Structure formats: structure tokens, C-alpha cells
Amino acid sequence: IRVALAGDWGTGTDEAAIVADLINAYRPDYSIHLGDVYFVGDPAEVRENFLGIKNPCNGYAPCIWPKGTEGSFALNGNHEMYARGYGYFDSILPTLGIRGSTVGQAASFFCLENDHWRIIALDTGYKSIGLPVLEYFLQPDCRLPPPLIEWLRAVVRPRQDDPRGIVILSHHQYYSRFDHCYAKPARQLTEFFSRPVLWFWGHEHRLAVYREAGVKGGIRAYGRCIGHGGMPVDLPPATAKYDYEIEFIDDRVYPNDENLHVGFNGFVKMTLRGNQMSLDYVDLNGTRVFGESWTAERGTLVRLAAANKDKEAES
DSSP: OEEEEESSOBTOOHHHHHHHHHHHHHOOSEEEEOSOBSSSOOHHHHHHHTBOOOOTTSOOOOOBOOOOSSEEEEOOOHHHHTTTTHIIIIIIGGGOEETTOSSOSOSSOEEEEOSSEEEEEOOOSTTOOOSTTGGGTSOOOOOOOHHHHHHIIIIIOOOTTOOSEEEEEOSSOSOOSSSOOOOHHHHHGGGTOOSOEEEEEOSSSSEEEEEEEOOTTSOOEEEEEEOOSSSOBOOOOSSOSSOOOEEEEOOOOOOOTTOOOOBOOEEEEEEEETTEEEEEEEETTSOEEEEEEEEEETTEEEEEEEEESSOEEOO
């Protein structure tokens, strides 16, 4: 099973179009956008930067999110909520979901599962917007809404003896070495998970692979920041804000004709074979800049190996 993951892709940039072409070339069974259609995710921007519909008011070519052969999904981000979610809920979700669905993607959260894995996508965007200007000083906590928590309890029903590996997807980061940490969802998830999970998020416009970490009162997670799908990519600052340990970060400068000091865009290829998972982090040139493989053993995630493009490393 092939799954393509990209965050913060909905920008309409040339780089977003290249990432879309690379995803199509991968021929995923499922493609999942981790949220953020820019700049405010209103219906006009959704049409142009996600649905591939030309805007007659400008001369830009539109971008269309690449569909998986079996289904496509999208998470809710803070930029979608700047327009109160109308573009996301009314325009994006009806076009997605499992192939052949008559309702599209039915909600802003979902679970894809088989005998070996559960990929659980959460909506951290719905509670991500506060009062204008004030939200920069009093950050919303991005808590998971009550209907989502009830869905986890009544429908997903995680069990401590479940032998499957758990992958969490969200728009906002659980923790970060460089930016704000949104710990509330991880604390809410302690009701359901006692073992470390593999957690992919966007929001920050960079590629960073973290070692296992967590906050007091929250679940443990192997964090993967993949918010480098379409926005100009932030290079790591000289001074870290927090001491979360990073295993790999793509700090290369992306050559461009706009004199921008930015990094490389890209996406993640996730391949599932039984209880094995391989992850390839690919840049705009189609080069794998980091790779890792995991196995799910009686519900515990065990990493088999990891390597970047410069050297091999066993984990």
C-alpha cells in the first residue's frame, strides 16, 4: 500500500506543482494533505490552489491536489479556518474520500486501517483560531473538539492490547525545536494510547525528523515535521527555542531566481507491506534525502534502519 503525505501544499507555487507531479509519478493508493490552503483558504483560493480551477481574475495556472487511486484525504489547518472553514468543509471535502464514495470525505478526521496499521488523522485546526492579533500573544491550544474525542471512544476504540502500529496525522505540531508547541491534543490522547506513536504534522514550513519525545502528561511520539509541501521552506535558525532532539533536518539552501534564502520543498512516500513500513522523504528533484523503516510488533513500533542521502545509519 502506497501513501503520499504532504503538508502546507495548497499554495499554487511552482514548487507545489512540482511536488504534485512527483506524487502522481509515485502512483499512491492514497494521498493525504496535512492542511493549509493559502492564504486564508476561502472558496476562491481553494478552487485555485487545491481543486485546479482557474481563477479568471489573475494569470496564474491553478494547482490540483494529486489523487490516490483508492482515495484522497485532507486535514483541516489554521489557514482554512481563517475563512471559517467554508472552503474546506464545503468545497474540498466533497471531492475527496474513498474511491467511489457518494459523500466524499465525511469529516475533518478519519482512520485508515488494516490488520497491521492504523493511520489516525486528527483535526487540530478547528480550535486553532483565536481573536485577531491577540492570538499571537495568547496562542489557541488546538484542542481536539468533543465530537472527535467521542469518535475515538465510540468508533476507533483503541485498545491497549491492539497489535497494530499507530500513526497519527495532524496539521499542528505536538512539539518543536524551533516554534510553539501544541501539547493539548497529546494530553487528550493519553486516554487512548500508552505506547509511543509515529506522528506526522505540518504547520512549520520545514522537514525535520525528531527522536522520541513528549511533554509532561502527553503521549510519547516520534515526531515528523513535513510542512514543506508548497510554502517557502524555513531554514533552521542559529538558536533553538526548545531542546527537542533532532535526528535529521534538511538545511540545504534551495537554488532559486528570486534571491530567497529558503530550503527544499518535498513530500513523504509511505509504503506498507504487512507489518513493515518504509518512509522515503523526497525533495523537489525526486531525491530521497532521508529514509527509515519500521515494524509493528505486538503494538510496539520498532525502527529497523534509517539513512540520509550522505550516509547509512542503523537504528
